[in-house]
Amino acid sequence: MANHPISIESAGGEYMEAVLVVSWAAKPGDRVKAGDLIVTVETAKAATEVEASHDGWLTRIDFAEGQEAPVGAVLGLISDTEEMATEPIASQPDPVSAAGTSGLENAFAAPVAASTPRATDDRIIASPLARRIARQAGIDLAGVTGTGPNGRIKQRDVARALDPHPAPARPKGLSSTSGAAGIMATGSRLIPIVLLHGFGADKSAWRQVLPLLGKDIETLALDLPGHGSSTDQPADSIEQLAYWVSDKLEAEGIEHVHLVGHSLGGATALALTSLGRVAVQSVTLLAPAGLGPEINGSFITGLTRSETPDALERWLTLMLGENAALPQGYAAAVIRQIEKIGNRGALEALVGRLFAHDTQAFDMVPALKALSVPTRIIWGRSDRVIPASHAARAPDFAAVHLLPGVGHVPQMEAPALTARLIMETVRSTG
Amino acid sequence: MALMRYAEALNAALREEMAADPSVFLFGEDIGRYGGVFKVTKGLMEEFGESRVRDTPISEQAMTAMAVTAAMTGTRPVLEIMYADFIPLSLDALVNQASIYNYIWDGKVKMPFVLRTQGGGGSGAGAQHSKALDSMLAHIPGIKVVAPSTPADAKGMLKAAIRDDQPVVFLEHKLLYNVRGEVPDGDIIVPLGKAATLREGKDVSLFATSKMVVEAVKAADLLQADGISAEVIDLRSLRPLDVNAIVTSISKTHHAVVVNEGWRFCGYAAELSATIMDFAFDELDAPVARVTLPDMPIPYSEPLEIAMLPNADKIRAAALATLK
Missing domain, CATH: 3.40.50.970 (Thiamin diphosphate (ThDP)-binding fold, Pyr/PP domains)
Known part of the structure; x- marks a missing residue:
């Protein structure tokens, strides 16, 4: 049921504070038509006739004839349906006396009924978090049903709209189910989504995205050599990384894959498609490396050389869009991981080979252009590690999504949208 | 120790x-x-x-x-x-x-x-x-x-x-x-202005100081029985305030209950609530809930006093309400 408030804005001049309700032309329950005279009010200058703004029923009168109403106040309601509105709001508490200026009676006064459902307009009531997630995922909240108090749309409602058939029990973090060689697998469908993380990261980079992917699909998040729990030495080149991944997939008996790669993992995914050892069904790239020469070299060296969480945090923050903050403890966890593996030297050597002199020493554009499967590229417009302008080198057949306010890690900064786009790529293969 | x-x-x-x-x-x-x-x-x-x-x-x-x-x-x-x-x-x-x-x-x-x-x-x-x-x-x-x-x-x-x-x-x-x-034995210094996470949780964050921390921890136990995972942050310092700890926790749980044993009106809980809106508005999935003393003098009658004071049950109820 939609309601349309009857009000008179700045009646009779800007210095007016109130109008006098002279007469109502309809009584509650009456059918009204847009343009009908509905109420006459007296302003400083003259009597003013207020017309019905919509077809419907006059369901409520808040200011009776002879009463003064503040300018801007709701005088009454027109509803789309005949159902009568309940509580009139004529007796709104005076906010000054409700503030408890003095006296015991104020101390015991019931709080202002701010939780009364706002039936007076069509404003969507949603939590700030729900609004943010919907904005990032490109969802119109008008189509989402709220299950919170007063029908407020909460995070869970947006999550349901994003994935109407959630699995009853999603994996709780990756480490608990990690298998041999840092391979994480969930789900049961035949062709898995293989996710390749970026330089210096590990498979936990997909922690936010994995639970949002469809329940009926298998996912494999790999730890690239020299990263995470993978004890293998870092590779010498992108091709070697690709060979390593294809070996792992072969060992798992996997012949068909959907590839998702972030940054260095994106370049690796493209190299993997050129090898021809696995049948790639679709490719989703997040801020992939290899599409242009520029890269933020100080970020890469800062990442490998920082020895304290505080120092590392300064560099890691560059992964995110402006004004974004890392989760607490994130930098400390990364440092612990690096120290546990003892691969700092190996990572520095890899940097020397792949990213010397602030330059990406490899070109993946030919591999990208040679693709014959559904291809999607996701890039944060505020990427401070690899410029989003590299997305312009994408071939015409690739879908390109440039996300405002997002930095180098869409999977962390906009997980819902990233998951949705991955699934759209996967499903587009039929 | x-x-x-x-x-x-x-x-x-x-x-x-x-x-x-x-x-x-x-x-x-x-x-x-x-x-x-x-x-x-x-x-x-x-x-x-x-x-x-x-x-x-x-x-x-x-x-x-x-x-x-x-x-x-x-x-x-x-x-x-x-x-x-x-x-x-x-x-x-x-x-x-x-x-x-x-x-x-x-x-x-x-x-x-x-x-x-x-x-x-x-x-x-x-x-x-x-x-x-x-x-x-x-x-x-x-x-x-x-x-x-x-x-x-x-x-x-x-x-x-x-x-x-x-x-x-x-x-x-x-x-x-x-x-x-x-x-701990010896010359141990706890810096002023740093909060401590006493209990990790994922559904709702409880922020408190002093005796109210004890009540918040009890509330977290009650909530656990309700199937709700509550994070308890002991702010320890009211001023300077560890805003980072607050924002980090809310970014995880998206629901906040602020507890203060003082009066509600113009009280510290109101300050915490406003701070959360200043720095973490887009993380909130529900309005911040305040648990405070009502705006009255504390009565001498002990049953009435106990009824007035914020406690674990009231914190639990506030947490459940924010999660609705």
Whole structure:
């Protein structure tokens, strides 16, 4: 049921504070038509006739004839349906006396009924978090049903709209189910989504995205050599990384894959498609490396050389869009991981080979252009590690999504949208 | 590590700081010969003598002005105000002297004093001996206000407060003095302005200080039985406030309950709520819930007093409401 408030804005001049309700032309329950005279009010200058703004029923009168109403106040309601509105709001508490200026009676006064459902307009009531997630995922909240108090749309409602058939029990973090060689697998469908993380990261980079992917699909998040729990030495080149991944997939008996790669993992995914050892069904790239020469070299060296969480945090923050903050403890966890593996030297050597002199020493554009499967590229417009302008080198057949306010890690900064786009790529293969 | 009561941990902090720094001295009502009504200063007059542990007459106004001038002239006084209810008598020295000299004399004057006091209800002490007036104190720029909840923090933060060159109001709670806890041995300092995560959770964040932390932890246990995972953040310091810890927790749970034993209107819970909206609005999935004392004096009747005070049940109810 939609309601349309009857009000008179700045009646009779800007210095007016109130109008006098002279007469109502309809009584509650009456059918009204847009343009009908509905109420006459007296302003400083003259009597003013207020017309019905919509077809419907006059369901409520808040200011009776002879009463003064503040300018801007709701005088009454027109509803789309005949159902009568309940509580009139004529007796709104005076906010000054409700503030408890003095006296015991104020101390015991019931709080202002701010939780009364706002039936007076069509404003969507949603939590700030729900609004943010919907904005990032490109969802119109008008189509989402709220299950919170007063029908407020909460995070869970947006999550349901994003994935109407959630699995009853999603994996709780990756480490608990990690298998041999840092391979994480969930789900049961035949062709898995293989996710390749970026330089210096590990498979936990997909922690936010994995639970949002469809329940009926298998996912494999790999730890690239020299990263995470993978004890293998870092590779010498992108091709070697690709060979390593294809070996792992072969060992798992996997012949068909959907590839998702972030940054260095994106370049690796493209190299993997050129090898021809696995049948790639679709490719989703997040801020992939290899599409242009520029890269933020100080970020890469800062990442490998920082020895304290505080120092590392300064560099890691560059992964995110402006004004974004890392989760607490994130930098400390990364440092612990690096120290546990003892691969700092190996990572520095890899940097020397792949990213010397602030330059990406490899070109993946030919591999990208040679693709014959559904291809999607996701890039944060505020990427401070690899410029989003590299997305312009994408071939015409690739879908390109440039996300405002997002930095180098869409999977962390906009997980819902990233998951949705991955699934759209996967499903587009039929 | 040693098992200690909260009052004993404070006593140890005072003893260690007095032994380490001869400019540290104590004064207050009944703190010397009697050892303090809550026994925090027990044995210190015997150990350090009457010139460093001084009994004073009842005059909070004079005592606080004395702390200000003693601090300005090169000592590190630790003043005890027996009941926080009488802090209003100290306010002129705090608002018009201690908090501003640093600014108006261009940083040339240090103000290294600690005002220890205890507040809070739950002991049937009536309207004039049960209040938590931390909001009033945290309102003053230029003064640090801290309120530890555990014996370990009581010791580490009191030592930090004594060494701080700014005035520090150190809030204790009459119902915490007998709480036992492990206290690390040696010269352990807990920095002022850092919150502590006492319980990790993913559904809702409970923010509290002092005795309310104990209630929040109990509430987290109750919520666990409800199938809800509550994170408990002991803010420890009201000012400076660890905003990062608050934002980090809310970014995880998206639901916040702020707890303060003081009055609701213009209270510290309102400040926390506004801070959350300033820094984490887009993380909120529900309005911030406040659990506070109602805006009334605390009654002498103990059943009525207990009914008024914030407690674990009320925190649990607020958490459940935000999760609806």
